[in-house]
Amino acid sequence: MxxxxxxxxxxxxxxxxxxxxxxxxxxxxxxxxxxxxxxxxxxxxxxxGSKSLTNRCLVLAAISAGPSVLHGVLRSRDTDLMRTALTALGARFEDRADGAVVVQPLPVGVPLEEPVAVDCGLAGTVMRFVPAVAALRPGTVVLDGDAGARVRPMAPLLDGLAQTGTRVEFLGAEGFLPVRLTTGEELGAEAAIDSSASSQFLSGLLLSAARRPAGLTLRHTGAQVPSPEHVAMTVQFLREHGVHVDTLEEGAWRVHPGAPAGVESAVExxxxxxxxxxxxxxxxxxxxxxxxxxxxxxxxxxxxxxxxxxxxxxxxxxxxxxxxxxxxxxxxxxxxxxxxxxxxxxxxxxxxxxxxxxxxxxxxxxxxxxxxxxxxxxxxxxxxxxxxxxxxxxxxxxxxxxxxxxxxxxxxxxxxxxxxxxxxxxxxxxxxxxxxxxxxxxxxxxxxxxxxxxxxxxxxxxxxxxxxxxxxxxxxxxxxxxx
Known part of the structure; x- marks a missing residue:
């Protein structure tokens, strides 16, 4: 090649x-x-701090029931893109003098007042985590990114969102950014996707699943999950922060509904x-x-x-x-x-x-x-x-x-x-x-x-x-x- x-x-x-x-x-x-x-x-x-854990912390804090305090978060292009995206969806961030970040959550379930544009840059975690967060607020969100982001696969994640009630419109090549997502008041509770190309498709759907009215049952249909540690990281992270997650079998999870409480957490x-x-x-x-x-x-x-x-x-x-x-x-x-x-x-x-x-x-x-x-x-x-x-x-x-x-x-x-x-x-x-x-x-x-x-x-x-x-x-x- x-x-x-x-x-x-x-x-x-x-x-x-x-x-x-x-x-x-x-x-x-x-x-x-x-x-x-x-x-x-x-x-x-x-x-x-870990980029993977920082962006998971930022997402969970943004959809929690109350404010969170995060210590040791990474400041980099990827994590700043995540903060900007979550801010556009209604979360608020305050940098304290001691280096901690205070996160005020976004209003889950409250319709967006106008369409929201999200710049994903070249950040896989923004591309794959934010769409499922966006589905928690009825309305329209358009996601795009760098030229390199437009050739990174997105189809399995977007297929999972489509299965649960989000309308997906590709504004370029099918299965890739840019994409327009429109979500109504109803959210489904079951999805089955092939995440063989990236574990982030599974993590993206799991991270915000607890804020869906009926939670989410998610199944991986591929032969194996690449980087299974990252999915395990997501599941353990959710459990540590009070989210009820059942592992039904290998490659299948049930996330029960319920708003996680605001947390004080440190990033490895x-x-x-x-x-x-x-x-x-x-x-x-x-x-x-x-x-x-x-x-x-x-x-x-x-x-x-x-x-x-x-x-x-x-x-x-x-x-x-x-x-x-x-x-x-x-x-x-x-x-x-x-x-x-x-x-x-x-x-x-x-x-x-x-x-x-x-x-x-x-x-x-x-x-x-x-x-x-x-x-x-x-x-x-x-x-x-x-x-x-x-x-x-x-x-x-x-x-x-x-x-x-x-x-x-x-x-x-x-x-x-x-x-x-x-x-x-x-x-x-x-x-x-x-x-x-x-x-x-x-x-x-x-x-x-x-x-x-x-x-x-x-x-x-x-x-x-x-x-x-x-x-x-x-x-x-x-x-x-x-x-």
Missing amino acids: TAPGPAAPSPTTPPCASAASRTPASAWPDPWPAPAAAGPVRGTVRVP PDLSNAGPFLAAAAVTGGEVSVPDWPAATTQIGDRWRSILPAFGAEVSFTPDPTDDARGTLTVRGGVDEAGRPRIAGAGELAGTAELAPTAAALALLASGPTHLTGIGHLRGHETDRLAAIAAEAGRFGVRVEESADALAFPGSDSSGPLRPAEARTYHDHRMATFAAVVGLAVPGTAVQDVATTAKTLPDFPALWTALVGGEPAHDRPERDEVR
């Missing part, structure tokens, strides 16, 4: 971004020179975004720690505990002495007899999901072969990630075998050393971090549009540069901890 074409330009800075919380995109050159590691990378990185760190920083230890034979790692979590990023050892790294978890619900995850990269970094081929790694781009960067640098399988659904993410990874690997001089749902990497023992390249990102934040990880071991690597990382991690270039530095770790003790 050929490389995906570049998407149309999209904003690089969230519309509600505060100058104190992020470095402006203009601070980074384009292309951005990815820093190469001059020695083992060592440091501690505190990653901000984004474990997926921790991946590139932890990978830096594996690439350089160094040591990187991430504090506040949850001892138990539904975040898919917890898979780093098993993925990184497959590449020869050592992973340890040290419980917090004051809070056994969290601790510090530390990764130590493998080294050979001479103390040089050693990245082993991982063999077959199944179901890396959204972690695949970072795993792919390690696979490019590994000595032996790696086969990432079960990731076909990534073709419907911000870009066709399988095609993008294969194309960028070729730019670094490595031929990666691409199949419908897998990528096979030969290993450097077979392909030889990588060559420097100017990597494309396709407006995909994880392709930007993929290139940054490769750049650790390939001096001269540059990254186009590194500001696209603002989607989920606005200050990634600053965090990355502070951790990697560019000079040997023992010469920069003041950078050993990145806050």
Whole structure:
């Protein structure tokens, strides 16, 4: 398959971004020179709140019976788009001086006074969560987004809404944005959809189901759900916040009606975004720690505990002495007899999901072969990630075998050393971090549009540069901890 074409330009800075919380995109050159590691990378990185959990918190708070207070929420383009969308539907947000966000819920069941327009940007959670929220207020809502959003699948979610009483009108290609949704006073209580292309279709319908007058019975009709952790995250999240959810059988749920009470809740760190920083230890034979790692979590990023050892790294978890619900995850990269970094081929790694781009960067640098399988659904993410990874690997001089749902990497023992390249990102934040990880071991690597990382991690270039530095770790003790 050929490389995906570049998407149309999209904003690089969230519309509600505060100058104190992020470095402006203009601070980074384009292309951005990815820093190469001059020695083992060592440091501690505190990653901000999870985007997946932040947007779930914002949705649930917006449909609750009373106000909520949210701590540790991520501020990024995706989460600001969610706030803007929920504000258009009647919710209100207040940023407190201590960093908490107070959410006043939208008036469920009250008709919209006029049609509402929602900009989804390139945020999958906005595209897939907001339509079901919009159905809770009778009226008309038009959703659109970036050019890249118009090629991301929406049909299963919209089919579920149509089954439950919302009129769906496609304003462009059928099954994609832009779309006009018109909901009346009556909402059905049963839907069956094939969510094989994205777990977000199920999560989007489940999140707001309790505010439907009769709740919702939802069934997945496909063979398997991609990223099942994300659906489990949604179900557990709802239960933790007082929503009655029954798992009827595998792939079927019953959400009982009832307005969740307003909550005071804290968002876990984004474990997926921790991946590139932890990978830096594996690439350089160094040591990187991430504090506040949850001892138990539904975040898919917890898979780093098993993925990184497959590449020869050592992973340890040290419980917090004051809070056994969290601790510090530390990764130590493998080294050979001479103390040089050693990245082993991982063999077959199944179901890396959204972690695949970072795993792919390690696979490019590994000595032996790696086969990432079960990731076909990534073709419907911000870009066709399988095609993008294969194309960028070729730019670094490595031929990666691409199949419908897998990528096979030969290993450097077979392909030889990588060559420097100017990597494309396709407006995909994880392709930007993929290139940054490769750049650790390939001096001269540059990254186009590194500001696209603002989607989920606005200050990634600053965090990355502070951790990697560019000079040997023992010469920069003041950078050993990145806050």
